[in-house]
Amino acid sequence: MWFDQASPDDLNYLAQYGVWGGVPAIPVCLPGLGRYGRYQFDRYLLLQKNDLTIAQRRELVFLADYFHKIDHFEFFELTADANERDIKKAFFRFSKRFHPDAVRELNLGPFAEHVRLVFEYGQQARDLLLDDQAFKDAYARVTKARDLAYHSKLQAERERQHQKVAEARSKGIKPPKSMRVGATPTPLPQNQRSQAEIDERKSLLRERLAQNQGRRQAHEQSKQSADLKSQAKTFFMAGEQAEARGQVSRALNHFKLCVEYMPKEQKYIEALKRIEAKVAEDRASKLWQEADSLYKSEDSIQKQAALDLFKEACALSPSERRLVAFTQYSLEFELVEDLIPILQKTQQKEPFNIEYMWLLCQCFELSKSLSDTQKYMEMILGLDPSEPRALRLKKRYRF
C-alpha cells in the first residue's frame, strides 16, 4: 500500500483531523467529523425522495458529494501548496454556496441542518489550513508520499509492459497496439518564422486587440446609457404613480433618481421641481400646524420654540397668509432679523404685491432703520397713491 511509505506518525496525526490519506475509490462518510459523523447522508436515498423538487434534489446531491470529500484541501478544491490568499478565496467561494443565508430561499426544510453542518465543517477546515502549520506540513509530506507511491506504481506497470513487448518482439510476434505504451512522442514542429515576421504579427495582433477593446467599451457604454434610460423611465413611472396616490416623499425620491440618471431630460427636471414644491408646501403646512399649537400655550419658551418653527415653514414655502401671521408674531416678540431676508426674497419674487412691502415697512420701522422704511413706503405709494396705511405712516414720520 502507498501509505507504507508515509511516516506512521504523520498518518496518526492527520487521522485525528479526519484525513486518512485519501482512498478516492471508496466513498467515506466523513471520518473524524466527530459529532457530525452521526449524520448519515446517503446520496441514493436522496434521489429516491419524491417529495422534493428537482432544484432541491440537485442541491442535496451536490451537498452529499461534499460529505464524501475526504480531506480538507479537497474540500475547498485546493492543492497542498495553496497559500493563505488562495485558502481565503476558496473559503469565500465555499461560503457563498453553503452559508445558511445562501441556501435559505431553496427551502431545504430538515436538510437545512445538513447545510449548516457542511458550513461548520468548512469553517473548521479553514481554521486548520490557515493557522496550523504542523497540519499543513504533515499533509504535504503524506501527499508527497502518496504521489511518489502512485508514480512508482505507474513506473513498474510501464516497465512490465515494455518487457512484455520486448519479449513478444524477440519471438517475432508483432505486439498489439494497446500494448505499445510509452512510445517516444513526436517532437513539436519547429518554429521557422524569422524574428521580424513574428514581431510584425505580434503588433498586428495587438492592434486588433485594441480595436476590439475600443468597440467593446463603446458597446458597453451605449448599453449602460440605455440601462440608465430605462431605469430612469421605470422610476419616473413609479414616481408618477406615487404622486397620484399622494405618497409625496416617495415620488420625490423616485424623481430624484430619474434626474440623477438622466440629468438633462427636461421632463424629469420639471417633475422634480413640481414635486419639490409640493413637498416643501406639505412640510411647511405641517410645521405650521405644530407651531400653531405650540404658540397657543402660555409658556414663553414654547412660544419662542414655535417662532423657530414658523420661520422654518416660511422659509420652506412662503405664502402671503403665513408671512402676515409670522410678521405679526415676530413683531410681538420684537425679533425681526430672521424675518427680513425672507420677506425681501419673497418681495423680489412678487414685486407688485403691496402686502409684502407693507410687512417690510413694519419690520424696518421696528428695527429703527427709517431710510428702509421710507423706501418701501414710497414703493407702496408709487403703486397705489391712496394706500391708507402708508399714508398714515408718512404722516407719522413726516417723510
Place this chain on the structure above:
Amino acid sequence: MERIIGIDLGTTNSCVSIVEGNTPIVIPSRGGVHTTPSVVAISQDNKRLVGQLAKRQAVTNPSNTIMAAKRLIGRRWSDPQLQSLLESRGFEAVEGHHGEVLIKINDRAYAMPEISSMVLLELKEIAEEYLGESISKAVITVPAYFNDRQRQATKEAGTLAGLEVMRMINEPTSAALAYGYGKDIDKVVAVYDLGGGTFDFSVLHISDGVFEVLSTVGDTQLGGEDFDDRLIMQWLVVEFAKEHRVDLRRDKMAMQRVRDAAEKAKCELSSVRSTEINLPFIISTAEGMTLHLQKVLTRNKLESLTEDLVDRTIEICRQGMKEAKVDIDEVILVGGMTRMPLVQERVKDFFKRSPRRDVHPDEVVSLGAALHAASLQKGGQDVLLLDVTPMSLGIMVAGGEFNPLIPKNTTIPTAKSHIFTTVRDAQTSVRILVLQGEHEDATKNDLLGEFTLSNIRPAPQGEVEFEVTFEIDADGVVSVSARNLETGVEQAITVTSRSGMSGEALEKMAAENAEHLVTLRSRERVLQLQQKIKRTLDTMDRIMPRVETLLANNGFAEEALIKAKEVIERSKLTIEGDHLESLERDSKALARTLNMFHNVIEKMKRK
C-alpha cells in the same frame, strides 16, 4: 413579495431604509427628515409622543421623557455601571421582579424593550406610509459589542412593535456592507463607529461580495452622550456653581435645557472655533432671583475636556488591529460624533491615512441593513456577511474558572462541543453555568443562563461524561445544550434576556453550586494545568530580576522571596509529571506568588 425594511435603532437617532430597484434609500419621515430622534415621551393622559415631537417638548417635560433608552436596554439593575447612567436623567427608574430595569411614568412601569418598541413602531409607520403597504419584517442593527442579553432585548422590542426580526446585524458590519456593496473591490476595511451611546470598531475583509469580519471590539458605554456629560458635569455646572453658588443639578428642567445647549454647542464646534451658550432664566435662587447662564465655549476647551475619551477609542482600535492581524486599506467613519475634528485627526494619525469621506455617517448603517434584508430575500447571491461573535462563550468549571468553548472573533453561525466530567464521587447532578466574557475568573464574566442535569448514576469522580454544545445562530443569539453521554439524556436552554447576573450575585451563586459543577476530563485538565503553569513561570522569569532589585536590602522580604523561589522550583518539577492534585496545588500557589510580585511592583512604583 413582502418587503423587508432595514432599521438602525440608534441611541440618539434612528433611521429606516429600503431597497428600491437595486438602490438602497433612506425613507424620509413625515417631516421630510431622514433620521428620527430616539426619544419617547408619555403625557399625563398616557398618550405617547415619539421622535421629533417628543424631543421638542423634552425641555418642558423632562421627567416623562425618555432619551437614549438604548443605553439601558438589556441591562440589569445590579449592573455596576447602571447608577451612573441613571444619574442626570430626568425620569425615575426602578428595579423589576427579574432584576431588570423599569421606568416609572404616571404610576405605570415600562420595561426597556417596550420603550424601544415605541421608536420601532414609529419607524415602521413611517415606512408604511411611504410605501403604501403594510410591513411586518425587519432587519435591525445592534452595536457589535452588545452582549447576548442586549441582543435578546432588542429582538423583543422588535416583536413588541409587530415586526418579525429577520436578522440582527452588527452596526459596523452593516456600514461596511453599504460601503462595499456593488463595488468590485478586494480590500481590508476598518470601520470606526462612534455614535451617541456606543463605540464599535471592526475590521473586515471585503472580496467578491463576501464581507468577512476579522475582528470586532468596542465599548457599549462610550459615545456622544459622554462627551455631553463631560461638558455639563465638568464644566458648565462647575463654572455656574463657582459664579453663582447655585447647583444646577437640583432642577431637572434646567438640566434638560443645559443638556440640549451643551449638545448643540458641541456640534457647532465641529465647524467653528468658538460658540456661545446662552440660556436666559435658567434657574432661580432661594431668594427668588433669576439667574442666566451665559458662557463662551472654545473648541480647545471642548477638546481638553474630552480628549481622554477620544484616546480611549484609539486604544480600543489598537486592540482591534491586534486581533485582526492584518494591515488595512481603508478607514471609514460612521456615527455623528466622527464629525468632531479631534476624532478625525486622531483617527488619521493612528491609521496613517485619511478616512474616506464618501459615506454618510448617519445613514450608512440603516442602508446596510436594508441591503442585507434584500439579500436575505434573494438568497445571498450578491452579498454575504460572515460576521463574528464579539465575546468568548463558555461555562464555569470547578474552581470557579471560566472555560471558553467558543473564542471571540469566531465566524457565526457556529457550534462547538466539548466533553466534561463530574467533579466529585457520587455526584448525582451537574449544574451548567453559561458565561460570556474574556476573564479567566468566571465570576468576572457575565452569566447568561444556567441549567441542571440530574439523575446521574452515582459513580467515582471522572467516570460519567457530558458533552456540552454551544451554538450561536446568525443573529448572534446563543443556545446551549448538555448531553449525558451514558444515558443520552439531553437538556437545553436558549438563553433569554430575563436570566443573568454578574459580580457579587454571581459569586454567591457560584459558591452555592461549587459541589455541582463539571470539570474537564483529567487528561485534558492535566494538559491545561501544565500549560498554565508554564505560562506563569515564563512571566515569573521575566519579572524576577526586577522584583529582586526592588526587594534587595529588605530583611522582611528576603524570606518571602526564598519561599517564592521554592514554589517556582517545585512547580518546575511538577509539570514534568502528570499528577493532577499536585498540579492543581502548584498552579494555585504560583498564581498567588505572581499576584504578590505584581503588588510589590505596584507599591514600589508608587513610592
